[in-house]
Amino acid sequence: MASADSRATEPRDTAPRGGELRWDIIELLFFAYRDFVGDADQELEAFGFGRAHHRVMHFVTRYPGLKVADLLDVLRITKQSLGRVLKQLLDEGYIVQKTGSNDRRQRLLFATPKGEALVTKLATLQTTRIDRALAGIDPSGTETVRRFLRAMIDRDDPDKVLETIFKNASAKE
Amino acid sequence: MASADSRATEPRDTAPRGGELRWDIIELLFFAYRDFVGDADQELEAFGFGRAHHRVMHFVTRYPGLKVADLLDVLRITKQSLGRVLKQLLDEGYIVQKTGSNDRRQRLLFATPKGEALVTKLATLQTTRIDRALAGIDPSGTETVRRFLRAMIDRDDPDKVLETIFKNASAKE
DNA sequence: AATTTATGTCAGCCATGTTGACGTTTCTAC
DNA sequence: GTAGAAACGTCAACATGGCTGACATAAATT
Numbered sequence: 048m049a050s051a052d053s054r055a056t057e058p059r060d061t062a063p064r065g066g067e068l069r070w071d072i073i074e075l076l077f078f079a080y081r082d083f084v085g086d087a088d089q090e091l092e093a094f095g096f097g098r099a100h101h102r103v104m105h106f107v108t109r110y111p112g113l114k115v116a117d118l119l120d121v122l123r124i125t126k127q128s129l130g131r132v133l134k135q136l137l138d139e140g141y142i143v144q145k146t147g148s149n150d151r152r153q154r155l156l157f158a159t160p161k162g163e164a165l166v167t168k169l170a171t172l173q174t175t176r177i178d179r180a181l182a183g184i185d186p187s188g189t190e191t192v193r194r195f196l197r198a199m200i201d202r203d204d205p206d207k208v209l210e211t212i213f214k215n216a217s218a219k220e
Numbered sequence: 221m222a223s224a225d226s227r228a229t230e231p232r233d234t235a236p237r238g239g240e241l242r243w244d245i246i247e248l249l250f251f252a253y254r255d256f257v258g259d260a261d262q263e264l265e266a267f268g269f270g271r272a273h274h275r276v277m278h279f280v281t282r283y284p285g286l287k288v289a290d291l292l293d294v295l296r297i298t299k300q301s302l303g304r305v306l307k308q309l310l311d312e313g314y315i316v317q318k319t320g321s322n323d324r325r326q327r328l329l330f331a332t333p334k335g336e337a338l339v340t341k342l343a344t345l346q347t348t349r350i351d352r353a354l355a356g357i358d359p360s361g362t363e364t365v366r367r368f369l370r371a372m373i374d375r376d377d378p379d380k381v382l383e384t385i386f387k388n389a390s391a392k393e
Numbered sequence: 394a395a396t397t398t399a400t401g402t403c404a405g406c407c408a409t410g411t412t413g414a415c416g417t418t419t420c421t422a423c
Numbered sequence: 424g425t426a427g428a429a430a431c432g433t434c435a436a437c438a439t440g441g442c443t444g445a446c447a448t449a450a451a452t453t
Binding site: 058067068069070071072073074075076077078079080081082083085102105109110123167170171173174176177178179180181182183184188191192193194195196197198199200201208209211212215 | 245251252
């Protein structure tokens with residue numbers, strides 16, 4: 048093995064054949080998302096839950112009556128993976144299911160007050176971070192951030208939740 | 221179990237005690253990041269690598285000469301977790317290590333051309349998505365997005381890489 | 394010379410993703 | 424009315440990538 052100097056580590060642009068690569072934004076997304084989800088992790092630990100539980104709880108709380116199949120589309124995991132965490136959340140009373148009245152095969156999912164309280168708590172933590180990040184950015188800048196994030200999302204084959212998000216977004220413009 | 225209607229699933233704002241919660245941005249971050257990392261996942265599969273390998277390769281390529289300890293700070297994982305993927309990357313010739321010339325205990329990490337090529341390929345995919353998202357956003361809007369993402373990141377106890385990122389950012393302003 | 398630091402490694406556990414197979418209930422189509 | 428498809432649940436096995444704890448070695452520091 049050769050030996051090398053251990054001095055400062057300046058970022059290096061690897062040959063940008065064609066257009067420039069967005070190294071900066073790629074890395075900012077990594078760190079921003081890491082700290083963003085980190086907010087919730089600490090709280091979740093106290094409940095014996097993980098990120099998987101949070102994701103399920105979040106979408107069920109926000110979109111009451113979501114079907115199991117919808118949730119699978121949103122989370123893009125298998126029903127076996129979902130089943131594992133969903134069972135715990137049902138058993139521990141964070142979520143309840145009701146049989147669909149049109150189609151009695153469906154299990155519609157609803158958060159209990161207990162579940163809602165947890166999701167709200169976690170969303171509050173994350174909102175604090177977002178508000179801090181948006182302090183000093185004016186309303187039009189905030190809308191720019193939203194537009195950027197929306198445009199980062201695949202629009203082919205949107206699931207039920209994404210449809211709602213995009214629909215509400217275009218309604219506001 | 222009760223039964224319920226399976227009609228449209230409108231997002232519901234749970235009681236916003238105090239300030240409004242940023243449900244929209246919370247969800248946009250989830251979906252944007254999901255699709256952003258999804259770009260790389262497909263390519264990685266062809267190499268038999270996972271996201272963990274990508275993160276290591278990325279930072280070693282971008283910050284040549286990074287020490288193992290630096291990488292642990294950046295990724296916030298244990299040395300055992302890092303060791304597992306790092307060993308594979310060394311064995312398969314994507315990364316080489318050189319003994320530090322100041323401190324011979326250190327192992328400074330460098331990407332090989334093969335490693336660089338892979339990282340560049342993955343960054344190109346992600347850049348395509350970012351460019352698409354920024355199309356129709358003017359340069360000042362792009363800077364707003366960068367400012368937002370930077371402000372989302374914890375600034376207490378920044379690691380070596382984050383220091384560099386923040387330093388370069390403030391230099392530009 | 395003793396201790397601390399940087400790194401590597403073994404062993405095992407946990408969370409959460411995967412595939413494949415199979416069963417039940419309920420709806421839909423013929 | 425019966426056959427098939429759809430929505431959901433579940434069992435078993437496996438992979439990835441986190442984790443802790445323990446221990447080893449080489450090189451720097453005191």
